[in-house]
Amino acid sequence: MKSTTKSTRWTAVAGLAVAAVFTLAACAPPGAEPEAAPTDTTAEGNLKVGFISPTTGNFAVAGQEMVDGWNLYWDINGNEVNGVTIETIVEDDAGNPETSLTKAHKLVEQDNVDVIVGPLIANTALAVAEYTASVGIPNLHPVAASDDLTQRNANDLTVRTGSMGGSQANYPGGQWAATEGDYKTAVTLCADYAFGWESCAGFKQGFESEGGEVVQQIWFPNTTTDFSTYVSQIQAADADLVYVATAGGAPGPNFLNAYLGLGLDMDNLLLNCCASDQGTLRTMGDQIEGLKSVSYWAEGRDSEVVTEFVDAYKEFSGGKVPGAYVAGGYITASLVASVLEESGLVTGEDLVSAITEYTFEDSIFGKVSWDDYNNTVGPVYIREVQKLDDGNLYNVPIATIEDVDQWLGKDPEDALAQPTYSQTFQG
Amino acid sequence: MNRRRVLNLSLLGALLLVALALPYIGATSFVISLTSTILIAGILASSVNFLAGQGGMVSLGHAGIAAASAYGVGWASRQGMDTGVQVLIALGVTLVVSFIYGLLSMRTTGIYFLMVTLAVGMLVYGLAFRLSSVTNGENGISGIARPEWMGTYWTFYYVVLASFVLVTAALWVMGRSPFGASLTGLRDSESRMRSLGYSVPAYKLGAFMISGLVAGFAGLLAVWHTGFVSPSSAGVDRSTHLIVMVILGGIGTLLGPLIGASVVVLVENVLSSYVDRWPTVLGLIFIFVILFARAGIAGSVGKWIARARRRADHRPPGGRGSPVSEAVSDSNHSEEMNRKDLP
Numbered sequence: 156m157k158s159t160t161k162s163t164r165w166t167a168v169a170g171l172a173v174a175a176v177f178t179l180a181a182c183a184p185p186g187a188e189p190e191a192a193p194t195d196t197t198a199e200g201n202l203k204v205g206f207i208s209p210t211t212g213n214f215a216v217a218g219q220e221m222v223d224g225w226n227l228y229w230d231i232n233g234n235e236v237n238g239v240t241i242e243t244i245v246e247d248d249a250g251n252p253e254t255s256l257t258k259a260h261k262l263v264e265q266d267n268v269d270v271i272v273g274p275l276i277a278n279t280a281l282a283v284a285e286y287t288a289s290v291g292i293p294n295l296h297p298v299a300a301s302d303d304l305t306q307r308n309a310n311d312l313t314v315r316t317g318s319m320g321g322s323q324a325n326y327p328g329g330q331w332a333a334t335e336g337d338y339k340t341a342v343t344l345c346a347d348y349a350f351g352w353e354s355c356a357g358f359k360q361g362f363e364s365e366g367g368e369v370v371q372q373i374w375f376p377n378t379t380t381d382f383s384t385y386v387s388q389i390q391a392a393d394a395d396l397v398y399v400a401t402a403g404g405a406p407g408p409n410f411l412n413a414y415l416g417l418g419l420d421m422d423n424l425l426l427n428c429c430a431s432d433q434g435t436l437r438t439m440g441d442q443i444e445g446l447k448s449v450s451y452w453a454e455g456r457d458s459e460v461v462t463e464f465v466d467a468y469k470e471f472s473g474g475k476v477p478g479a480y481v482a483g484g485y486i487t488a489s490l491v492a493s494v495l496e497e498s499g500l501v502t503g504e505d506l507v508s509a510i511t512e513y514t515f516e517d518s519i520f521g522k523v524s525w526d527d528y529n530n531t532v533g534p535v536y537i538r539e540v541q542k543l544d545d546g547n548l549y550n551v552p553i554a555t556i557e558d559v560d561q562w563l564g565k566d567p568e569d570a571l572a573q574p575t576y577s578q579t580f581q582g
Numbered sequence: 583m584n585r586r587r588v589l590n591l592s593l594l595g596a597l598l599l600v601a602l603a604l605p606y607i608g609a610t611s612f613v614i615s616l617t618s619t620i621l622i623a624g625i626l627a628s629s630v631n632f633l634a635g636q637g638g639m640v641s642l643g644h645a646g647i648a649a650a651s652a653y654g655v656g657w658a659s660r661q662g663m664d665t666g667v668q669v670l671i672a673l674g675v676t677l678v679v680s681f682i683y684g685l686l687s688m689r690t691t692g693i694y695f696l697m698v699t700l701a702v703g704m705l706v707y708g709l710a711f712r713l714s715s716v717t718n719g720e721n722g723i724s725g726i727a728r729p730e731w732m733g734t735y736w737t738f739y740y741v742v743l744a745s746f747v748l749v750t751a752a753l754w755v756m757g758r759s760p761f762g763a764s765l766t767g768l769r770d771s772e773s774r775m776r777s778l779g780y781s782v783p784a785y786k787l788g789a790f791m792i793s794g795l796v797a798g799f800a801g802l803l804a805v806w807h808t809g810f811v812s813p814s815s816a817g818v819d820r821s822t823h824l825i826v827m828v829i830l831g832g833i834g835t836l837l838g839p840l841i842g843a844s845v846v847v848l849v850e851n852v853l854s855s856y857v858d859r860w861p862t863v864l865g866l867i868f869i870f871v872i873l874f875a876r877a878g879i880a881g882s883v884g885k886w887i888a889r890a891r892r893r894a895d896h897r898p899p900g901g902r903g904s905p906v907s908e909a910v911s912d913s914n915h916s917e918e919m920n921r922k923d924l925p
Contacts (some may be wrong), residue, residue, distance in 0.1 A: 182889075186915075200686065209861070210858065211854075211859075211861055212861070246854070246855055247854050247855075247858070247860075249850070249854070249861075250814075251814060251850075252722065252812050252814055252815070252851055253804075253808060253815070254617070254854075256810065257615075257616065257619060257851045258851070258855075260611075260612050260615055260616075261851070261855070262611050264610060264611050265610060266611045272845050277720055277721050278720055278722045278812035278814060279719055280719055280807065281722065281724050281810075282722070282724055282810040285724045285725055285810065286809075301721055303721055308725075310723060320797060347712070347718045348711060348719060348720045349714070349720040349721050351721070352714075353717070362784040410695070491594070499831065553891075563629060574715065575714060575718065575719070575721075576721065577714040578712075
């Protein structure tokens with residue numbers, strides 16, 4: 156009994172103390188609160204870059220490749236351009252948006268970086284872009300493919316530098332299939348989340364704009380390993396063309412194994428960027444020679460800059476051919492270098508406008524420029540897997556569609572007014 | 583005993599003072615916002631800790647409740663509703679989701695409870711991922727602004743700090759109430775409580791609603807902190823992190839969740855800048871705690887201090903609470919864990 160009253164008394168005392176402390180806190184606003192000092196502190200001739208990428212966790216391979224591409228450029232060309240030294244701080248976000256945001260805060264508030272590059276995954280990219288815009292720091296995206304990054308969530312400080320939107324990159328694929336490919340009907344198999352919905356929407360709209368007909372759309376969860384049921388559905392759909400979009404990684408090879416294992420014809424296949432990236436080529440080997448895909452990146456393109464990049468990466472990685480993630484990091488670095496070469500040290504909105512007003516004539520993607528929403532406008536390649544002289548498999552372009560923008564033949568206003576793509580809305 | 587309580591209370595007071603003074607003593611905005619992250623994670627872990635410590639129900643789905651509340655705010659803000667309505671919607675969503683969780687899990691115990699909460703958590707994740715007209719799919723909802731009066735990073739920090747203190751105090755009081763005692767009874771022996779005439783499922787549902795409410799509140803603070811919500815905040819790895827926080831800190835201790843949250847958040851956000859293999863470090867810390875400090879950091883430190891003091895006092899062996907009897911008697915151990923005044 157005694158101990159009960161005692162504990163009640165203690166509770167009361169503790170409660171009072173807490174209340175008192177809070178009253179005090181409420182009365183006294185902090186005197187000195189240093190608002191995040193922006194970029195003025197940067198020394199002349201020094202561009203500080205914060206690079207956020209998932210180098211651990213589920214997306215570690217892609218994340219590391221993106222960082223490698225960025226570093227590779229500076230390794231080859233030196234990290235000094237036009238008197239400006241590039242200093243990079245790499246931070247790992249493990250593909251987690253909250254961590255990504257914390258890292259962005261750290262880079263901006265503690266390290267005083269001038270620009271943030273990355274991150275990789277769509278939701279992390281959107282979260283970081285929102286924050287960097289609010290503090291006036293430019294944000295360059297080497298890989299993130301989410302349409303909304305340069306559409307509904309577009310802002311003056313966010314630029315997609317090393318990739319295209321999900322629907323943008325696949326729209327020309329649909330057009331090509333319906334015209335030059337001469338396919339009349341198609342069945343699509345896409346990953347069942349935002350990137351897959353966007354890719355499929357791009358393909359479908361392109362295909363149908365040229366008179367093709369998509370007879371069935373099938374969706375698979377990202378975690379699918381056994382694609383045989385989906386392949387049966389594809390067989391049952393009996394269309395001229397099968398379009399497949401994955402987000403990279405295991406689904407590409409898994410699908411191809413199931414598809415080829417049932418003895419189906421590879422000539423009727425059109426894959427997206429990531430289902431037929433270098434990872435898939437290395438896994439599947441010679442049996443997929445002749446496989447066609449559509450992407451903004453073609454490592455087998457006959458061009459001096461591409462050869463230089465591919466050779467350098469092969470040396471760096473012990474013989475591997477670079478995929479789209481490495482290319483995204485590399486082109487972003489070369490773009491920053493070109494802009495600095497032309498305009499000297501620029502930061503903040505000046506850096507963004509210097510990039511978006513720039514036309515990158517001979518990038519590894521080809522001729523790339525930027526639209527009013529800071530998205531890339533550039534070539535899209537229809538590619539075919541070929542074995543080149545060094546014994547490696549490459550995606551070699553067999554057709555090129557120049558100056559592809561993100562509006563799929565619509566007015567920007569109309570495009571922005573539609574709902575985001577989903578299973579049920581494909582444009 | 584009394585001396586110990588004074589010590590604990592003054593320790594708590596000192597901690598609170600440091601926390602209050604933090605913005606004044608030159609902590610940068612990054613440090614403050616990281617501390618807010620820790621406190622919010624601490625609140626969420628407290629909600630798991632309440633269920634696990636008090637009721638013996640380990641939930642693997644609490645991230646789902648917090649995310650549901652965050653999505654409530656996000657959706658409302660996308661519709662252009664004002665803050666009051668946003669909070670009401672978050673509350674409503676939290677109550678509904680917690681009720682569903684509770685309803686489905688109230689007749690289960692142990693591993694089955696774990697599986698049911700895991701399943702419902704995955705359901706929330708799946709909805710967030712697939713129901714893109716409401717949740718914007720994998721891209722998540724961004725640009726969710728917190729109320730203007732807590733706009734600056736330090737006012738928000740004080741709001742979070744106050745929330746943490748209030749929630750911790752409320753859960754402490756709840757644990758000491760007759761309701762809390764009944765929950766402890768449920769944890770120790772469900773059949774005994776049933777034969778005494780208690781409605782076991784009703785108590786479990788009630789406990790889940792309380793815990794869910796706290797989790798939802800944490801979700802609201804989290805979305806105000808980051809201005810962003812995406813399916814990954816409902817993911818199973820987030821729920822697992824919460825369990826890790828609770829076990830690291832010490833199940834059933836007052837400040838265990840905060841200590842666990844600090845360790846996890848700091849490893850994830852600060853150590854990862856210096857060590858590439860930070861997930862390994864987190865794993866090693868966890869294994870170390872499981873092997874050598876079963877009662878968690880808060881629990882074990884308290885135990886070690888008590889043991890050291892006993893040794894210093896040269897108490898004769900074999901008395902109550904000596905190392906020998908402690909190793910043998912399990913009930914003694916659970917009583918130790920039960921002592922809520924451990925920091």
